[in-house]
Each structure stands twice: as C-alpha cells, then as structure tokens.
Amino acid sequence: MSIGVHVSIAGGVSTAVERAEDLGCDALQCFGGNPRGWKQKPLAAEEATLFREKRGASGIDTVAIHTSYLINLSSPDDELFEKSLSLFSVELERAEAIGADYLVTHLGSSRGEGSVFAMGRVKEAFETLRGALCSAPEVEILFENTAGGGDTTGSDLAVMGDILNSLDGTDMGFGFCFDTCHGFAAGYPLATAKEVEALVSRFEDTVGLRRLKLIHLNDSKGKLGSKLDRHEQIGEGMIKTFGPFLRHPAIRGVPLILETPKTTPEDDPRNLKKVRGLRKV
Numbered sequence: 001m002s003i004g005v006h007v008s009i010a011g012g013v014s015t016a017v018e019r020a021e022d023l024g025c026d027a028l029q030c031f032g033g034n035p036r037g038w039k040q041k042p043l044a045a046e047e048a049t050l051f052r053e054k055r056g057a058s059g060i061d062t063v064a065i066h067t068s069y070l071i072n073l074s075s076p077d078d079e080l081f082e083k084s085l086s087l088f089s090v091e092l093e094r095a096e097a098i099g100a101d102y103l104v105t106h107l108g109s110s111r112g113e114g115s116v117f118a119m120g121r122v123k124e125a126f127e128t129l130r131g132a133l134c135s136a137p138e139v140e141i142l143f144e145n146t147a148g149g150g151d152t153t154g155s156d157l158a159v160m161g162d163i164l165n166s167l168d169g170t171d172m173g174f175g176f177c178f179d180t181c182h183g184f185a186a187g188y189p190l191a192t193a194k195e196v197e198a199l200v201s202r203f204e205d206t207v208g209l210r211r212l213k214l215i216h217l218n219d220s221k222g223k224l225g226s227k228l229d230r231h232e233q234i235g236e237g238m239i240k241t242f243g244p245f246l247r248h249p250a251i252r253g254v255p256l257i258l259e260t261p262k263t264t265p266e267d268d269p270r271n272l273k274k275v276r277g278l279r280k281v
C-alpha cells in the first residue's frame with residue numbers, strides 16, 4: 001500500500017524527502033524545479049546525491065517528478081513546441097539524476113487542431129527526444145489524463161490509449177497516470193462499484209491496465225463532465241466516495257499520490273488518514 005503526497009521543494013529538491021517522511025508517506029511526488037518558468041538550471045550534482053542518500057535512508061518506495069506546466073507537447077506553434085522539448089529534456093535529466101521512478105507529464109493542448117494532430121505531435125516530440133530518453137534509462141515517462149478544458153490532449157481515454165499504442169515498438173517505454181479529479185471532470189464517474197468496474201474495463205480497452213503505474217487521488221470541485229481542473233479534499237468534493245475505487249483489485253496495488261489543496265497544515269495528514277482507512281477496509 002504505497003501512498004504519498006505532492007510535496008514542496010522549497011529549499012532544494014532533496015527537502016522533498018523530509019517533507020514526505022514527516023507525513024509518513026511511502027511515495028512522493030514533487031517538481032524538479034520551478035513549474036512556471038522557462039529558465040531552468042540542471043540540478044547541482046551534490047543536490048541530486050543528497051536526494052538519493054535521503055531517499056535511500058527513508059521508507060519511500062516510489063518517487064515521481066511532475067513536469068512544468070509550461071510544456072506543451074501537442075502545440076501547433078513550432079517555437080513553443082521546440083521550447084517545450086528543451087525543457088522536457090532538462091526535466092528528464094533531473095529526474096534521472098535524483099533516481100526518480102517516474103516523470104509525469106501532461107500532453108498539452110493542440111489549440112483546436114484535433115486529436116489526430118495532437119497524436120502526431122506527441123509522437124514527433126518523443127522521436128526528437130529519443131536521445132534524451134536513452135540517457136535516462138531509469139526513468140519511466142507517464143502520461144497524465146486531463147480534465148479536458150482548453151482543448152487539452154488526453155482527457156479522452158480512447159485518445160490516450162491511441163497515443164500510447166502509437167509509441168509502442170519504438171523501444172521507448174511509456175506508462176499512464178490516472179488523475180481521479182481530471183477523470184471525473186472529463187466524464188468518468190468512479191464512486192459506485194458499478195462505475196468503478198466500468199472505468200477499469202475502459203482502462204483495459206484503451207490505455208491498458210499494464211500501463212497504469214500511478215494514480216493522482218484528488219476529489220473534484222467541478223461536477224461530472226464539467227472539464228474543470230479544480231482539486232478538492234478527499235471526501236469533500238463531487239466524487240464523494242473513493243472506497244469502491246481504492247478497493248478494486250486492479251487499483252489496490254497502484255501507488256497513490258494526493259494533490260489535494262494545502263490550506264492548513266492539517267489537510268495532508270487528514271487526507272492521508274482517510275485514504276489509508278478506505279484502502280484497508
């Protein structure tokens with residue numbers, strides 16, 4: 001049962017390990033640098049070593065890095081696309097340096113060009129990044145589903161599955177990260193046993209259960225199908241219950257990361273306790 005939280009890297013990326021440990025996490029997610037700036041430095045070697053040492057001495061079994069929000073891997077704008085690829089290789093380099101298991105990324109937005117264009121662009125992105133990927137053999141890239149607002153790529157599981165399948169046989173491995181808030185906002189209900197069963201078979205038919213490596217467990221402020229990417233505390237949003245989802249055999253073994261709002265210092269411990277309780281029953 002691997003459960004963790006997205007933690008801050010204020011004071012250096014290695015501080016993420018202490019924050020996660022203080023919360024009693026088995027898993028952690030953090031950014032590799034400032035998620036809203038184009039200017040990114042590679043990580044200092046000492047900081048990367050420190051991260052690996054602290055992680056080695058901790059009980060953390062899963063480490064994920066979330067890429068910058070600026071990266072748009074399906075952009076029709078050539079300049080933005082090129083900048084995104086450069087930043088993605090910095091992200092990849094940092095993830096490899098700290099020994100992260102996963103690099104979680106959104107696929108961006110095709111700005112109205114449609115899913116066929118987006119699919120081609122993502123494929124082009126990773127073919128261009130092949131060299132960077134080969135230099136980071138320890139890191140597996142995970143594509144995260146989106147809520148679907150602003151014409152983002154990958155809110156539809158069928159499209160996500162097509163993109164993942166199109167990259168098969170390219171000797172680069174890609175997995176899938178399911179965000180429950182984004183999924184719900186994109187129109188996939190997940191509260192009842194029947195809804196969870198339908199969602200799991202949807203996974204099987206599209207992205208493939210074998211590719212489901214990580215779950216972002218977030219409640220949703222927006223309604224089912226609202227396309228609103230607004231995370232809420234566990235049990236306080238529109239999804240309401242996560243019991244049947246967390247106890248499904250296909251979900252039970254997948255590491256969970258909470259990206260719920262941190263309005264008070266009690267929020268993370270309370271959400272973690274709730275989730276552990278629900279998974280145990």
Ligand SMILES: [Zn+2]
Pocket residue numbers: 066106144
């Ligand atoms: Zn995300």
Ligand SMILES: [Zn+2]
Pocket residue numbers: 144179216259
């Ligand atoms: Zn997420």
